[in-house]
Each structure stands twice: as structure tokens, then as C-alpha cells.
Amino acid sequence: MMLAVREQADLRTYNSLGITEKAERLAEVGSDKELRLALDMARRNGWPVTVLGGGSNVVIAGPLRGLVVAMRSRGRKVLQRSAGSVLIEAEAGESWHDLVNWTLDLELFGLENLSLIPGTLGAAPVQNIGAYGVELQDVFHSLDALDRDSGEIRQFDRKACDFAYRESVFKRLPGRYVILRVRLQLRRQGSIRVDYAPLDRAWEATGLQRPDPRVVAALVCQIRRSKLPDPAQLGNAGSFFKNPLVTAHQLDALKTLYPGIPHYLQPDGRYKVAAGWLIEQSGWKGVREGNVGVHALQALVLVNHGGARGDDILSLAARIKEDVQHRFGLLLEMEPQRLG
Ligand SMILES: Cc1cc2nc3c(=O)[nH]c(=O)nc-3n(C[C@H](O)[C@H](O)[C@H](O)COP(=O)(O)OP(=O)(O)OC[C@H]3O[C@@H](n4cnc5c(N)ncnc54)[C@H](O)[C@@H]3O)c2cc1C
Known part of the structure; x- marks a missing residue:
């Protein structure tokens, strides 16, 4: 069995920020077997390995040495049906959003709030993807x-x-595990989660009484399209920073200075403070500097206006971080992985 390995491959179409950098070598793998071939080849030659899904949560800040392995395995199936739930399994290279749509066609509940998140299924557990009050771990099986x-x-x-907010064992031990396939436990009936403000309002406006995950998914897509730039038009990596977590005590102190500070109670008693709000209050929303900038509609999203390098993005991010820390005493943590 032969594996196609390209040399000096242009990575521009392999990352949603649209950054042009080279991979010394790149192989697209469509099966466990091809993955093993690629890893064996890298081991024999002493090449460092970088695993990529859709490249929608990375900042490529220099050429990637060794071998880039792009996960392209496909396949999805129903493993088990019971009275209340359905267990599905799909391969790592599946598009996340296509998988969500497939489960909606099967009339299953669980993934509707996570519609339109770019990237692959295999990367979803890495940062325990989440949106509109739902996280992957809520439906994760194994x-x-x-x-x-x-x-x-x-x-x-x-x-x-070991999932946590945008965290898992896979993010903490980068490179150690390559996720091959994921199983999710979805519900056949039940409730929907519309407790996040814009979604709540949109659902109310439909006047529907019966929970319908397909309607929720359509509303989520509508809201996301109205404020998040489409990477095909404007390079970006989604939310660039995590929302900082603070204790009740810290929040009280912040509220005396900034009564309007948006915050969300977490199951562990801490509060998530909206990083986008902190950045906006610091005056960065819509700012453009050369090829990079902060999105005009969502301050949490850094964008490549064309021709930016990873370092341009990272230096803008560093200045925003410094500014927010200076004003609010809160440390922003970058969400995407830095490569290169
Ligand atoms: C417009 C936009 C909106 C977004 N909205 C959200 C959102 O609402 N919520 C959210 O959580 N995220 C969001 N993201 C971030 C991103 O979509 C997710 O993190 C997604 O899961 C990344 O998938 P990917 O395949 O592109 O991963 P990549 O960017 O290719 O990889 C991300 C990390 O995972 C590792 N990795 C990838 N595949 C595997 C594998 N099979 N095994 C082991 N490691 C692997 C990579 O090495 C890298 O460290 C958004 C991004 C964009 C561009």
C-alpha cells in the first residue's frame, strides 16, 4: 500500500485563518491503516508529526517541519437503538456540521445547538467544543x-x-493520541436547550410549543451567520480567546466597577466572564492593523484581511491580552493551538 506524500505543500487551504505557510511534507489519510503508514514513515525518518483536521482551531506561525497528517477518514453509522436513545459512531475525518445534519435527519436530539461549528469530528473532543449552553461532553459516549x-x-x-471548558486530556497532551472515531449518545425525544439569550428570543418568536431540534439548529445557524465571519470569505479561527473563569468574590469586585459585565454561572460555582465584552470595552472591536484585525461584529474573533502571517495574528492577540489584563486584571487565554 502506497501513501501519497506531498513535499513543500501550501497550507493556505488547510487552515481557516487562510495563512500561507508550507508543510515540509503532507499526507491525507483516509483510514487507520493509512494513518499507521504515515506515522511509521515519520518514525523511521525522524520526522515530527502534526495532526490536522479542518485547521479551524490553529494558528500556523511558521513552516511545519516533518509530516503534517490531515485526517480525512469518513463513515458514520447507528450502533445501537434503545427506547430513549441512539448510539452513533463516526470517523474522525467527518465534517462536524454534516454529522450534525445527519443526526437531525434521523430526528435525534442533542447536537442542534452545536450546528455550523467548522472542522472535523475527530477534533471536537480535543477542546470539548461548545456553543449556546451545550458542550460535546453532554452527548459524548466514547x-x-x-x-x-x-x-x-x-x-x-x-x-x-477529562473534559473541561474547552479542555481535555487530548489538548493537555498534544501529539500523544490521534483520535480515530467517536461515539455519541443522542436522545430520541426530549427537551431542547434555548437558555442563551439570543437563542431564547429567537425560539420564543417562532411561537412553537413542541421542542424541535431542527428548528433550533436553523435558528443557531441564522444567529451564527449574522455575527460570525465565514472563513471562506474572511479568514478566522472562531473565538480567539476563552472566556475567563472567575470566583464569585472576583465577580463582585468587577461588578462594582463595571455593573454591566456579562457573566454566566458555571456548574462549579465560578462565573464565565464574556471575553468578547472585555475586548470590546478595551476599544478593540473593528480595529484593523495592516493585514489583521478584530471583527467588526464580534470582538472575540481575530481576522486575516488577506496575506497575514501567523505572527501578525499572534502579535495582535498579545496586545489585546495585555490591554485586557491592564484594564480588568483578567488574563485571557488563547483558544486555538499555535503550530510552527
Ligand atoms: C467561524 C468559526 C466558528 C467557530 N465556532 C466554534 C464554537 O462555537 N465552539 C467551539 O468550541 N469551537 C468553535 N470554533 C473552533 C473550531 O471549529 C473547533 O475547535 C473545531 O473542533 C476544530 O476542528 P478542526 O478539525 O478544524 O481542528 P484543527 O484546527 O485541525 O485542530 C485543532 C487541534 O486538534 C488537533 N486534532 C485535530 N484532529 C485530531 C484528531 N483526529 N486526533 C487528535 N488530535 C486532533 C490538532 O492537532 C489541533 O491541535 C470555530 C471556528 C471557526 C473558524
Whole structure:
């Protein structure tokens, strides 16, 4: 079996920020077998390996040495049906949004709030993707991952993934595991989650009484399109910073100075403070500097106006971070992974 390996591959179409950098070598892998071939080849030659899905959560800040492995495995199926739920399984290279649509066609509840998030299924557990009050961990069942240290395939249940807000064991140990396929447990009936303000209002306006995940998905898509730039038109990596978590005590102190500060109570008793609001209050919304800038409708999104380098994005991010820390005493943490 032969694996196609391209040399000096242009990565511009492999990352949603649209940054032009080279991969020393790049292989697209469509199966476990091809992945093993690629990893064996890298090991024999001493090449460092970078795994990429859709490249929608990375900042490529220099040429990538060694071998870039782009996950392109496809396939999805229903594994098990019971009275209340359905267990599905899909391969890592599947498009996340296509998978969401497939589950909606099967009339399943669970993924509707996570509609229109770019990227692949295999990357979804890495940062426990989330939107509109729902996170991947809410529907997660288990996954198979290749342990690059032992060469063995290991199964992870929810506990083993150690999910947290935009975190997991896979993000904490970058490069150690390659996620091969993921299983999700979805509900056949039930309730919908529309407790996030814009979604709540949009759902109310429909006047519908019966929960309908397809309607919720359509509303989520509408809201997202109205304020998030489409990477095909304007390069971006979605939210560039995580929302900082603060204690009730810290929040009280912030509220005395900034009574309007948006905050959301978390299950652990802490509060998420809206990073977009902090950046906007610091005067960065809509600012453009050369090829990079802060999106005019959503201050949490940094954009490539064309021809930007990863370092341009990172230096803008560093200045925003410094400014927010100076004004609010809060440390913003970058959400995408820096590569290169
Ligand atoms: C417009 C826009 C909106 C977004 N909105 C959201 C949102 O609402 N919520 C949210 O959570 N995220 C959001 N994101 C971020 C991004 O879509 C998600 O993080 C997505 O899961 C990334 O998938 P990907 O395939 O593009 O991953 P990549 O960017 O290719 O990779 C991300 C990380 O995961 C690793 N990785 C990828 N595939 C695998 C694998 N199979 N096994 C092991 N490691 C792997 C990579 O090495 C890298 O470290 C948004 C991004 C954009 C551009």
C-alpha cells in the first residue's frame, strides 16, 4: 500500500485563518491503516508529526517541519437503538456540521445547538467544543484513539477524556493520541436547550410549543451567520480567546466597577466572564492593523484581511491580552493551538 506524500505543500487551504505557510511534507489519510503508514514513515525518518483536521482551531506561525497528517477518514453509522436513545459512531475525518445534519435527519436530539461549528469530528473532543449552553461532553459516549507512544488503540470513555471548558486530556497532551472515531449518545425525544439569550428570543418568536431540534439548529445557524465571519470569505479561527473563569468574590469586585459585565454561572460555582465584552470595552472591536484585525461584529474573533502571517495574528492577540489584563486584571487565554 502506497501513501501519497506531498513535499513543500501550501497550507493556505488547510487552515481557516487562510495563512500561507508550507508543510515540509503532507499526507491525507483516509483510514487507520493509512494513518499507521504515515506515522511509521515519520518514525523511521525522524520526522515530527502534526495532526490536522479542518485547521479551524490553529494558528500556523511558521513552516511545519516533518509530516503534517490531515485526517480525512469518513463513515458514520447507528450502533445501537434503545427506547430513549441512539448510539452513533463516526470517523474522525467527518465534517462536524454534516454529522450534525445527519443526526437531525434521523430526528435525534442533542447536537442542534452545536450546528455550523467548522472542522472535523475527530477534533471536537480535543477542546470539548461548545456553543449556546451545550458542550460535546453532554452527548459524548466514547472514542477510539491511537496512542502514539505504545502504537495501540485505546478506548476513552467520558471520564478518561477529562473534559473541561474547552479542555481535555487530548489538548493537555498534544501529539500523544490521534483520535480515530467517536461515539455519541443522542436522545430520541426530549427537551431542547434555548437558555442563551439570543437563542431564547429567537425560539420564543417562532411561537412553537413542541421542542424541535431542527428548528433550533436553523435558528443557531441564522444567529451564527449574522455575527460570525465565514472563513471562506474572511479568514478566522472562531473565538480567539476563552472566556475567563472567575470566583464569585472576583465577580463582585468587577461588578462594582463595571455593573454591566456579562457573566454566566458555571456548574462549579465560578462565573464565565464574556471575553468578547472585555475586548470590546478595551476599544478593540473593528480595529484593523495592516493585514489583521478584530471583527467588526464580534470582538472575540481575530481576522486575516488577506496575506497575514501567523505572527501578525499572534502579535495582535498579545496586545489585546495585555490591554485586557491592564484594564480588568483578567488574563485571557488563547483558544486555538499555535503550530510552527
Ligand atoms: C467561524 C468559526 C466558528 C467557530 N465556532 C466554534 C464554537 O462555537 N465552539 C467551539 O468550541 N469551537 C468553535 N470554533 C473552533 C473550531 O471549529 C473547533 O475547535 C473545531 O473542533 C476544530 O476542528 P478542526 O478539525 O478544524 O481542528 P484543527 O484546527 O485541525 O485542530 C485543532 C487541534 O486538534 C488537533 N486534532 C485535530 N484532529 C485530531 C484528531 N483526529 N486526533 C487528535 N488530535 C486532533 C490538532 O492537532 C489541533 O491541535 C470555530 C471556528 C471557526 C473558524
